[in-house]
Amino acid sequence: MNSKILLLFSVFLFFVNSQFAQDSSKKVALSSLLVDLEKQYNIKFSYSDADVTEVFLEKPNANFSLSEVLQFLNENTFLQFKTLDNRYVTVSFLDKKINICGVILDAKTKTPLSLCSIKIININTGTTTNFNGEFTLNTISLNASLLVSFIGYSSQIIKAKDLYLQPKCKEIFLVESSEQLSEISIAKFLTTGLQKSEDGSTILNTEKFGILPGLIEPDILKTIKILPGIESASESISNINVRGGTNDQNLMLWDGIKMYHTGHFFGLISAYNPYLTNKVTVTKNGTSSLFSDGVSSTINMQTSNRITNKFSGGGGFNLLSTDAFVNIPVSEKLELHISGRRSFTDFLITPTFTNYFNRSFQDNSVSSNTVNDSSTDFYFYDYSFKVLYDINYNHSIRASFIGITNHLNYEEAYTSNNTTIEENSVFKQENLGGIINWNADWNSKFSTNISAFVSDYNIDASDYNKDTDQFQTQFNNVLETEFKVASKYEFSDTFHFLNGLVFNEIGVRNTTTVNAPTFSKTVKNVLLKSALFSEVEYKKNNTYARFGLRVNYFDKFNEFVVEPRINISQKLNNQISLKLEAEFKNQTTTQKVDFQDNFLGIEKRRWILSDNKNIPIVKSKQISLGTTYAANKFYADITGFYKKVDGITAANQGFYNNIQQFNSVGNYEVKGVEFLINKKNKIISTWLSYSYAVNNYTFDIFNPETFPNSLDISHSVSAAFNYSFYDNFKISIGGILRSGNPYTKPVQGNETIQDGNRTIVNYSNPNSERLENFFRIDASASYNFNFTEAVNAILRVGFTNLTDKQNTINSYYIVDENSANNVRRIDNYSLPFTPNLSFRVQF
Known part of the structure; x- marks a missing residue:
């Protein structure tokens, strides 16, 4: 029985091997075939090796005449075979129309990429891949080159002839790219x-x-x-x-x-x-001319623009909130991205919540009352959704919406004339926003983006003060709308040209009402502004350069503000680079900080709008020069910078002294150096950073005119160590040590003075003192594991302020007749030792 099985198995192997041999012999390399034909027909082929490389075809019939052989070669290759005489045959490249196909796959996961763009370079035509990542193109030039691109992936250029005469549709792999605008x-x-x-x-x-x-x-x-x-x-x-x-x-x-x-x-x-x-x-500097506002920095958050055609999502919780998100494919061209998060702090108390609550509400009426006569409900939530629609491979629509809300409900109960009276204070802060974008690629070089957004910010608060028997309402609203058109023309792979225009309207309203004495005040301002922007971007070999110009016009003030922008990076060799960044910027919305007219001593900031008189347009100029070194997983960066910001007011600097009462316009000037070194390998990453800065105000009406900025942190050092025990288990520990914040003391021996009927603190020179240095050590750990191949989870724990050091973050003084010298110092502290934990599942 065993011998029969072996015999049958041997026959089977012989049959398979003979079939494989027949199949493998069906096609031969054209370069080898031409050598054989030269010998068989006593002829000579004249050709370029590059034209016949990687061309395979079946052998012609051995009984064919020479003319029949040449006809067979012309029909089964993209080359032209032409007889010069009876002995010589020329072989030339023929521009013929061909049909091709391919399959686009993710290089890492090997999953198909649907709606991937396939464009014929220099011709305004192309196609997109189907749900299986497949595409076909018919009757295109054999000489054509194809640009294969997909959002979030590095593009590829494929020659059409490389896809021609393939036994099956060729697989093309795209590598995911983390950044599209500039090379990482x-x-x-x-x-x-x-x-x-x-x-x-x-x-x-x-x-x-x-x-x-x-x-x-x-x-x-x-x-x-x-x-x-x-x-x-x-x-x-x-x-x-x-x-x-x-x-x-x-x-x-x-x-x-x-x-x-x-x-x-x-x-x-x-x-x-x-x-x-x-x-x-x-x-931080060298911003694209596409952006305005933000004289100190631009923080640009983006959600995914990619249609995955795959249902995915995740959710999790920490000791303050829970959240979830989901990506829902509706069709091959339509997808929804939805997320939501809500705290459970109004019905579940955790150690993390207790520390956060005490940190936020220290030294105000919320924390000063006992549990017996007051209660506090605080919660927050945010949500967002996005609609992604690809009209075709040239046009796409994206629409996004976001909502953010904080809600505080504070109730007091007290007794008056043997009657229990309950009073309620409510605070609601929210920001709603929506935007729609239309992206259009008109050809392989020219594209446009048209967008319009609306942003609506509100603070709506009502506050009852039991001590003064006063009821107050506060309302702060910012409503901004913007319409923008931007175009980009790519002269080549190295030279891009961006242009556009913007129309913008901002309205800011502040309303305050008081019942005793009766008082009501509403201030509303509206500002129209428009801008033209243009920039060129150059990238080649070791040079990157971006030069931009933005011209802003403020209709109400009849004023133009011109803002040049520069960003240059030059690699001197494979390790060392130099960088130069410079910019002019402006902004018209600022926050007024008022420590007297606030909500429960908690929320002190209100948005206000420039009137170009008492509240001027804030303008900045900044330049920075630095060098980087990167080799063998070691990175070092040192950058020096200078920045000057004009048009600031005393009201928006958060002074804890008498200066906050003055309506004065000034500037601040900061000079500094930033240094960072980072060493990493597969399992370890460690870094050390240091910043040094001198930051001073100048206000002409004060004495002295120049004094330290409230944010003058002269020295700041941070270090951290990350270690990966395995691919799924990581720990991180790090700390920060920095100079204490400036603050102002009262005049020694004359701590208070009379201001009319009021006694106020008599402060000394502003910001002439410093708090103790700030020091904190934090740690965290994470563990990843999989429930199934498609469902994974991650558990993280974190510890803030491991040493439980009491860091003072600001200090000020109040009049207190029961204290020495009639003043009492108020200190606010940072978070104490605070643990937190999160658990997430993603599919």
């Missing part, structure tokens, strides 16, 4: 998901976020604080200070919508859900 020069920077681009900006890819000290998720604004030159003097992400600027000098864009609200929990948590926001670009 440092792919992994500090941790996975952080990248350094060629134009000097830093990019956070939240989908690939690794791990950072203390963070349990890729919180957008917390993450960027690790970059040199970016601080938060008050520890709040709502108060991010870039190169000594105030938080309102940062342009915040979410999918192209200008946002006026950045933080939940009064600035301790980013208001932008990171799990649908997949890329954040941070630019």
Whole structure:
């Protein structure tokens, strides 16, 4: 029995081998066939090796005459065989019409990419791939070149002849690209998901976020604080200070919508859900002329523009909130992206919430009352959705909407004339925004983008003060609309030209009412502005250069503001690069900081609009020069910068002294150096950064005229160490040590003075004192695991302020007759030791 099986198996192998031999012998290389034909027919072929390379075909019939052989070769190749005489045959490249096909796949996952664009270069025609990633093109030139592109992937140029006469449709693999506008020069920077681009900006890819000290998720604004030159003097992400600027000098864009609200929990948590926001670009200088506002920085958050045609999503929770997101394919050309997040702080108390609550509400009427006569409900939520529609391979529509809300309900109960009276204070802060974009590729070189957005920011608060028996309402509204047209022309792969125009309207309203004494005040301003912008971008070999110009016109003021922008990077060799960045910028919206007219001592900021008199247009000029070194997974960067910002007012600088009462216009000037070194390998990434800056105000009416900026952090050092035990288990520990914030003391021996009927603190020279140095150590760990091949999960734990150091972040004084010298010092402190945990599932 065994011998019969072996015999049958041997016969089967012989049959398979003979069939394979027959199949493999069906086609031969044209270069070898021509040699055989020369011998058989005693002729000589004249051809170029490049024309016949990689051409395979079946052998012609051995009984064919020479003329029949040449006819067979002409019909089965893209070459022309022509007899000169009876002995010589010329072989030339023939421009003929051919039919081709291909399959576009993701290089990493091997999954098909549907609606991928296939364009014939220099001809306004092409096609897109179907659901299986397949495409066909009929009757195109054999000499044609095809541009294969897909959003989020690096494009490829394929020759049509390489797809011709293939036994089956050729597979073409595209590699995912993290940045489309400019080439990534440092792919992994500090941790996975952080990248350094060629134009000097830093990019956070939240989908690939690794791990950072203390963070349990890729919180957008917390993450960027690790970059040199970016601080938060008050520890709040709502108060991010870039190169000594105030938080309102940062342009915040979410999918192209200008946002006026950045933080939940009064600035301790980013208001932008990171799990649908997949890329954040941070630019400190040398900004593209496409953007206006934000005299200190541009923080551009973008959600995915890619139609995946795959149902996917995820969700999770931490000790403050829970969230979920989902991508829903409706058809091959239509997809929805939806996300939502809500805190559970109004019905579940965690240690993290307790610390955040005490940090946010320290030293105000909320924290000063006992639990017996007051209660506080606080919660936040945000949501977003996006519609992605591809009309065809040349035109696409994208529409996005976002909503952010913080809600505080504070109730008091007290007794008056043996009657229990309950009073209620309510605070609601929200930012709604929507945008629609139409992208059009008119040919392989020329494209346009037309967009329109609306952003609506509101603070609506009512506050009852039991001590004064006073009821107050506050309303702050910013409504901005914008229409923008931008065009891009690519003269070549190295030279691009961007042009556009913008029409913008901003309206700001502030209303305050008081019942005792009766008072009502409403201030509303509207400003129309328009702009033309243009820039050229050059990229070739070791040189990157971008030169831009933006011309702004303010209708109300009849004023033009011209803003040149420069961004140059030059590689001297494979390791060393030089960079030069410079810009002029302006902004017309700022925040007024009022420590007297606030909500429960918590929310002190109100947006106001420039009137070009008492509140001028804020204008900045900045230049920076630096060098980088990158080799053997070692990166070093040193940059010196100078920035001057004119048109600031005392009211928007957050002074904890008498200066805040004056309506004065001045400027600040900051000079500094930023230094960073980063060493990494497959399992370790460690870095050290240092910033030095001198930041001074100048206000002509004050004495002295020049004094330290409230955000003058002279020295700041941070260091961190990341270690990957395995591919799925990582830890991170790091710390920051920086100079204490400036503050103002009262005049010693004469701490108070009379101001009419009031006694006020008699402050000394502004910002002449400094708080103790700020020091904090954070740590975090993450563990990834898979439930199935399609469902994975990640568990993260984080610890803020491991040493539980009590850091003072600001100090001021109040009149207190029961204290020595009639004044009492008020200190506000940073977060104590705070644990947090998150768990996420993604499919």
